Amino acid sequence: MKRVINFNAGPAAIPMEVLQKAQEEMLDWNGTGMSVMEVSHRSKEYEAMHNEAQDLFRRLAGMGPEWKILFLTGGASSQFFMLPMNYLFDGRKAAYIVTGHWGKAAIKEAKHFGPFDVITTENPDGTFTRIPKQEELKIDPAAVYAHMTSNNTIFGSQWHYWPEVGKVPLVCDMSSDIFSRPFPADKFSLIYAGAQKNLGPSGVTLVAIREDFYSLAQEQAKLPTMLSYRTHAENNSLYNTPPCFSIYILNLTLKWLLNTIGGLGNMQKINLEKARILYEAIDKSEGFYRGPVEKDSRSQMNVVFRLTTPEMEESFVKEAKAAGIVGVKGHRSTGGIRFSIYNANLVENVKKATDFMDEFRRKNR
Numbered sequence: 001m002k003r004v005i006n007f008n009a010g011p012a013a014i015p016m017e018v019l020q021k022a023q024e025e026m027l028d029w030n031g032t033g034m035s036v037m038e039v040s041h042r043s044k045e046y047e048a049m050h051n052e053a054q055d056l057f058r059r060l061a062g063m064g065p066e067w068k069i070l071f072l073t074g075g076a077s078s079q080f081f082m083l084p085m086n087y088l089f090d091g092r093k094a095a096y097i098v099t100g101h102w103g104k105a106a107i108k109e110a111k112h113f114g115p116f117d118v119i120t121t122e123n124p125d126g127t128f129t130r131i132p133k134q135e136e137l138k139i140d141p142a143a144v145y146a147h148m149t150s151n152n153t154i155f156g157s158q159w160h161y162w163p164e165v166g167k168v169p170l171v172c173d174m175s176s177d178i179f180s181r182p183f184p185a186d187k188f189s190l191i192y193a194g195a196q197k198n199l200g201p202s203g204v205t206l207v208a209i210r211e212d213f214y215s216l217a218q219e220q221a222k223l224p225t226m227l228s229y230r231t232h233a234e235n236n237s238l239y240n241t242p243p244c245f246s247i248y249i250l251n252l253t254l255k256w257l258l259n260t261i262g263g264l265g266n267m268q269k270i271n272l273e274k275a276r277i278l279y280e281a282i283d284k285s286e287g288f289y290r291g292p293v294e295k296d297s298r299s300q301m302n303v304v305f306r307l308t309t310p311e312m313e314e315s316f317v318k319e320a321k322a323a324g325i326v327g328v329k330g331h332r333s334t335g336g337i338r339f340s341i342y343n344a345n346l347v348e349n350v351k352k353a354t355d356f357m358d359e360f361r362r363k364n365r
């Protein structure tokens with residue numbers, strides 16, 4: 001067996017211990033004589049694991065019982081419409097801070113439901129290379145929520161401060177940096193994240209809603225049942241069959257974060273070190289590697305850079321693969337190179353990648 005260094009952007013690397021544990025338990029999970037995929041979601045064994053995953057999430061996030069933790073399907077992309085569907089009605093207005101591709105995708109869906117203001121850092125050529133400063137964030141105090149994306153997976157930028165939006169409830173798409181660092185939960189009213197970047201496999205989307213904001217959600221009866229947050233909150237995300245296997249891997253990944261890594265503070269230290277090593281390799285390369293993102297907006301999760309020509313980028317991708325490093329091709333909309341260094345990639349993998357970068361530069365400059 002040969003495991004590669006996996007810098008895929010999502011689905012992405014999962015910690016080895018998690019995969020091994022799942023392998024061990026595959027045929028007989030928890031003494032049931034079945035895999036976790038084969039048990040009833042109404043069984044006490046399943047429900048205990050499901051509830052434990054919620055508790056682990058709360059513990060890591062520093063969220064108390066005032067937070068509802070939902071396990072939904074349809075990816076983070078479904079939250080782009082579910083959020084406005086549940087909150088943007090009856091003449092209410094929202095605000096969107098757009099810092100990349102996914103923020104744009106979110107407003108495309110919000111348009112179906114109600115009005116909103118947009119603050120954007122989009123460049124005239126359609127790229128995004130920075131996070132706005134606090135002074136740029138003029139949010140209408142009447143907005144029912146302000147939506148932001150904490151890490152821009154495709155353009156490779158990330159918020160390094162948490163914005164002040166007054167009394168407006170702050171909603172955050174944390175899909176690509178959730179639990180990569182501690183965050184002040186009390187600053188937010190709703191956060192959501194697809195699991196397949198930092199928390200496990202695709203198939204489950206986490207949505208955490210604080211009680212006071214939950215009370216502003218649309219009545220259940222006015223929405224299709226499955227698209228109402230209330231349906232899932234009232235039924236502990238067991239209204240219908242949940243993505244049991246994805247939730248199980250999520251549970252194991254949260255335990256890994258808590259017990260093996262030692263929590264979000266430690267995870268942040270590791271992630272800072274990884275990003276430092278990679279950006280240093282870019283910055284010392286005398287223009288051979290060029291990062292387009294402004295330095296103070298650089299992402300610690302998705303490190304994006306370009307080489308001098310598309311041909312050089314192509315051979316970089318090819319040679320990386322030959323060296324056992326996969327998933328480094330930039331998003332199809334932007335080109336270039338992207339290393340997604342989510343939680344499961346520890347410092348050792350990043351060091352091997354920069355050794356490869358140095359070697360490639362020496363051979364091709």
Ligand SMILES: *Cc1c(COP(=O)(O)O)cnc(C)c1O
Nearest residue numbers: 075076077102153173175176194
């Ligand atoms: C990947 C990603 C999405 C889309 O997630 P899906 O689960 O594929 O719908 C949305 N927002 C951000 C920030 C992402 O990184």
